[in-house]
Amino acid sequence: MTRPLSVALCLATLSACGGGKSGGGAPADRAALVARIDSIVSAPIDQGKVAGASIAVVRGSDTIAVQGFGRANLELDVPTPPHAIYEIGSVTKQFTASAILQLVEQGKVDLDADVRTYLPDYNSQGRRIPVRRLMDHTSGIKGYTEMPEFGTLASQKLPRDTLVTLFSKQPFDFEPGEELIYNNSAYFLLGLIIEKVSGQPYAEYVKEHLFGPAGMVDAQYCSERSVQARKVQGYDTDRVEGDNPDSTRLVLKGYIDHTWPYSAGSLCASAIDLVAWNQALHGGRILGAEAYHELVTPGTLNDGTPVRYAKGIVPEPVLGHRAFEHGGGIPGFLSENLYFPDDSLSIVVLYNTAGPVGPEAAARAIAEAILGTPPDDSVPFEGDAATYAGTFTGRGRGRPTEITVVADGGRLRVKRAEADTGRVLRYLGGDTFGLGTAHYTFVRNGATVTGLTLDAIGTLNHLVRK
Numbered sequence: 001m002t003r004p005l006s007v008a009l010c011l012a013t014l015s016a017c018g019g020g021k022s023g024g025g026a027p028a029d030r031a032a033l034v035a036r037i038d039s040i041v042s043a044p045i046d047q048g049k050v051a052g053a054s055i056a057v058v059r060g061s062d063t064i065a066v067q068g069f070g071r072a073n074l075e076l077d078v079p080t081p082p083h084a085i086y087e088i089g090s091v092t093k094q095f096t097a098s099a100i101l102q103l104v105e106q107g108k109v110d111l112d113a114d115v116r117t118y119l120p121d122y123n124s125q126g127r128r129i130p131v132r133r134l135m136d137h138t139s140g141i142k143g144y145t146e147m148p149e150f151g152t153l154a155s156q157k158l159p160r161d162t163l164v165t166l167f168s169k170q171p172f173d174f175e176p177g178e179e180l181i182y183n184n185s186a187y188f189l190l191g192l193i194i195e196k197v198s199g200q201p202y203a204e205y206v207k208e209h210l211f212g213p214a215g216m217v218d219a220q221y222c223s224e225r226s227v228q229a230r231k232v233q234g235y236d237t238d239r240v241e242g243d244n245p246d247s248t249r250l251v252l253k254g255y256i257d258h259t260w261p262y263s264a265g266s267l268c269a270s271a272i273d274l275v276a277w278n279q280a281l282h283g284g285r286i287l288g289a290e291a292y293h294e295l296v297t298p299g300t301l302n303d304g305t306p307v308r309y310a311k312g313i314v315p316e317p318v319l320g321h322r323a324f325e326h327g328g329g330i331p332g333f334l335s336e337n338l339y340f341p342d343d344s345l346s347i348v349v350l351y352n353t354a355g356p357v358g359p360e361a362a363a364r365a366i367a368e369a370i371l372g373t374p375p376d377d378s379v380p381f382e383g384d385a386a387t388y389a390g391t392f393t394g395r396g397r398g399r400p401t402e403i404t405v406v407a408d409g410g411r412l413r414v415k416r417a418e419a420d421t422g423r424v425l426r427y428l429g430g431d432t433f434g435l436g437t438a439h440y441t442f443v444r445n446g447a448t449v450t451g452l453t454l455d456a457i458g459t460l461n462h463l464v465r466k
Helices: 029-045 089-105 131-135 160-168 182-199 200-215 271-281 289-298 359-369
Strands: 006-010 052-059 062-073 083-087 235-239 247-250 267-270 324-330 335-340 345-351 388-392 400-409 411-415 425-428 432-435 438-445 448-455 461-463
Touching: 029 052, 029 062, 029 359, 029 425, 052 271, 052 359, 083 335, 089 131, 089 182, 089 200, 089 267, 089 271, 089 289, 089 324, 089 335, 131 182, 160 182, 182 200, 200 271, 235 388, 267 335, 271 335, 271 345, 335 359, 400 448, 432 461
Parallel strands: none
Antiparallel strands: 006 062, 052 062, 052 345, 083 267, 235 247, 324 335, 335 345, 388 400, 388 461, 400 411, 425 432, 432 438, 438 448, 448 461
16 A cells, blocks of 8 residues: 555644744754654554544644644545544543533532432432542443444434433443443433533533633534535444454444434544643633642542542553543544643544554654653562462443453463463552553452452453452
8 A cells, every 4th residue: 555645734843833942952853753753643554554644743832743644535535634623532521521610610510419410300210420420430320332222323313312211221330439431321411411501502512611712723513414624534444354354444434423422422623623622721721720620630439449530531641751641432533632731742643543553552652752761660570470360250341341360470461352362461569460551450358369450541340250
C-alpha cells in the first residue's frame, strides 16, 4: 500500500507555527520531533489498519503539530483535511461530568442526592443511587452497550425512554458503591438529569455552556443524517477468511442512531477543538476550583477502596508525569485525549477507524518523543511466584471475568484464554503487580492467596480463586 498523503496545518519550525520557544531546542531538534510524530501516526495507516487520523500536539502557546493523515474517505480517495471532525465517543463523558458539576455550582444538583430526586420515574429497584455513583461507574446499573438487545435497538430512532426502560429492568451488576465497571447507562441518565435540571436539551446545553466558553468552533452533537463540512467517514474492520487469523480489512462503519450514545458518547469535534477544551477545562474557564477538584479527584468504594477513575476523566501518571486522560470508541471512530497539566501539553489523536489498533499507543509514543523515556516503576521480585498461580473469577463488563495466573520461573504471566501464552506482569511491591495501566493486587488469608483485585481504571472488581 502506498504511503497515505498527510496534510499539515502546522509542522516543522517555530517560525512556521508562530509559537514560542519550547524545550525542544534548535530547529533541527524540532524537525526531528515532527518527523518522529509523523512516523508514529503514519505507521498503522501505511499498514492498512487505519484509514485516516488527525492529531493536535500543543505545548503551552507552542503548536507543535495540527495535522491530518491518510484518508477522510477511502471510496473517493479524499485526504484528511486540517481540522477534520470526528465522532469522539466516550471523550464525551468529561463534557457530561463538567455539565453536572456546573449545575452543582449553581445549587441545582447535589452529588449525594439519590438519582430519583431528579428522575422520579426511574426504576431504581428499591436502591438508593447517589448521583456521584453515576459519574464514576460505581452505580451497579446494567450497562446498555453490553446488553444483546441493544444491537437491535441501536439502528432505530425511538423515544429515549425505550432504552431507559430496557436497562432499568435488568438486575444490578452489584450494589451501588461495591465495585466499578465502566457503564454507559449511568452517563445516559446524567444527560437526562442535565436536561431536567437546566431546562435545555443536552445538545444545546453543551454548546452554550461548554463549547462556547472553550472556543470549540467545530464541536457539536453528532448526527447520523446531517451533512457536516470536514466530517470524515468512519470505518470498521472485518476479518478476512484465510490462513492468517489476524488478517483484516476495512469496511464501512456500522450504523448507530445518535439517540443512543447521547451524553455517554455522541459528541463530535476536531483534534484542535479538544486542545481548546483541555486548556479551558484545566485552566479554570469551565469550572470553579471546588468543582474542578471534584471532577479530577477519584473517590472510593463503600469499603474505602480507592478507585482510579474520577468523573469522566482519568487522573493517572503517564511517563512519570501527572496526566489526565480519556479515550473513546464508537462505530467507525476511536479517540484519545491526553493532557499533561504540569507541562501544559495536549496530545489528541483521532482515528476514523475502529480497530484493530487504537490511538492511545500513538498518543503515548508522541508523549515519550516529547517528554522522554518513562521511569521504570517495577521493583525486583524475590518471592515465590507459585504462591500466586491459579485461576480467578468474578464480574466483568457485560460478562464474567476469568483470569489465569501462571508462574514462569520467577515471573508471573496472566492469561485470559487457554491458547493465550500470557503476558508478563511487572512487580510493583507488596502483593501488587502491573500490566500496562492495570494493577493486579492479590488478596491473602494468612499465607494463602484467596483472591485478586483487578484495577484496570475502568474496572475495579474483586475476583475469587477457583
